Amino acid sequence: MSPILEIADLRKTFPGGVEALSGVSLEVREGEILALLGPNGAGKTTLISTVCGLTEPSGGTVRVAGHDIQRDFRAARALIGLVPQEIALEPFQRVWDGVRFSRGLFGLPRDDAHLESVLRQLSLWEKRAAQTRELSGGMKRRVMIAKALAHEPRVLFLDEPTAGVDVELRRGMWEVVERLKAEGVTIILTTHYLEEAEALADRVGVVNRGELLLVEETGALMDRMGRKELVIELQEPLDAVPAALADYGLELAEGGAALVYTYDRRSERTGITRLLADLQAAGLALRDLSTRQSSLEEIFVGLVQEDVA
Numbered sequence: 001m002s003p004i005l006e007i008a009d010l011r012k013t014f015p016g017g018v019e020a021l022s023g024v025s026l027e028v029r030e031g032e033i034l035a036l037l038g039p040n041g042a043g044k045t046t047l048i049s050t051v052c053g054l055t056e057p058s059g060g061t062v063r064v065a066g067h068d069i070q071r072d073f074r075a076a077r078a079l080i081g082l083v084p085q086e087i088a089l090e091p092f093q094r095v096w097d098g099v100r101f102s103r104g105l106f107g108l109p110r111d112d113a114h115l116e117s118v119l120r121q122l123s124l125w126e127k128r129a130a131q132t133r134e135l136s137g138g139m140k141r142r143v144m145i146a147k148a149l150a151h152e153p154r155v156l157f158l159d160e161p162t163a164g165v166d167v168e169l170r171r172g173m174w175e176v177v178e179r180l181k182a183e184g185v186t187i188i189l190t191t192h193y194l195e196e197a198e199a200l201a202d203r204v205g206v207v208n209r210g211e212l213l214l215v216e217e218t219g220a221l222m223d224r225m226g227r228k229e230l231v232i233e234l235q236e237p238l239d240a241v242p243a244a245l246a247d248y249g250l251e252l253a254e255g256g257a258a259l260v261y262t263y264d265r266r267s268e269r270t271g272i273t274r275l276l277a278d279l280q281a282a283g284l285a286l287r288d289l290s291t292r293q294s295s296l297e298e299i300f301v302g303l304v305q306e307d308v309a
């Protein structure tokens with residue numbers, strides 16, 4: 001299947017000289033959720049704005065379902081829904097009027113059944129007659145999404161959909177995103193929350209200093225980069241790692257009451273069996289063993305540091 005979004009060597013240098021995008025290439029498959037992760041100022045919003053035609057690229061091309069965003073702007077833009085970072089709504093506008101207006105902007109015929117289904121999907125149907133000023137912050141965000149979906153786009157951009165919202169609202173937003181995916185909408189979201197990418201995304205792209213460092217299946221990224229730690233709790237605390245165990249790169253933790261061994265869970269030989277035998281040979285009595293996997297957060301920090309080095 002050909003990708004729904006094709007970005008090739010996209011560049012953006014702002015007047016004043018900031019190079020926000022320095023040659024980003026990316027293909028997004030229809031129906032997937034792609035999360036773009038990156039620190040503040042990495043270029044995520046610029047990437048989205050450029051794809052959506054709000055910022056003019058300095059170079060490169062963007063095609064949406066084969067339509068070039070510059071040469072064939074109207075056709076390309078009609079396929080895109082954009083939910084920007086900032087909530088921007090008319091305080092006195094009623095929810096229903098707002099979504100109808102958004103659809104009208106694309107010159108589409110009235111389709112109340114579609115708008116009703118969008119509002120229901122976002123749990124806003126009961127609020128259709130409310131003015132936006134009467135809504136909670138979480139509802140306002142959902143109204144922004146409803147407006148972005150009013151013209152039946154095939155690709156939806158969500159720029160930090162859960163920035164600054166509490167855990168419950170964040171989970172509610174994840175459900176919304178998953179429902180949209182089930183409807184066949186391709187979703188590209190930016191986030192600072194690594195658990196969000198891990199929970200939602202089929203693939204993760206890491207952006208740093210205007211470059212896309214990698215794009216990879218979320219699970220494969222975890223597998224490839226995921227280190228595991230074996231935490232060995234000891235009966236008696238230690239002052240230092242015994243010299244006989246120096247080869248394992250163990251770290252003391254919990255005030256000497258635990259040793260931490262880091263290994264690659266994909267490698268054939270993790271070294272755990274030998275380590276346990278050597279622990280016994282060194283006369284150490286164990287209280288408990290546990291393992292934990294490095295999170296996407298640790299992977300991400302590692303990647304960005306590599307890029308800086």
Ligand SMILES: Nc1ncnc2c1ncn2[C@@H]1O[C@H](COP(=O)(O)OP(=O)(O)OP(=O)(O)O)[C@@H](O)[C@H]1O
Pocket residue numbers: 014015016018019020038039040041042043044045046047
């Ligand atoms: N209109 C503009 N004029 C000049 N520079 C800009 C403009 N918009 C963004 N930049 C610069 O481009 C770079 C990338 O910014 P961008 O907003 O795309 O980052 P981001 O990854 O979305 O960050 P955040 O996570 O903080 O939203 C930054 O250095 C920013 O200061």
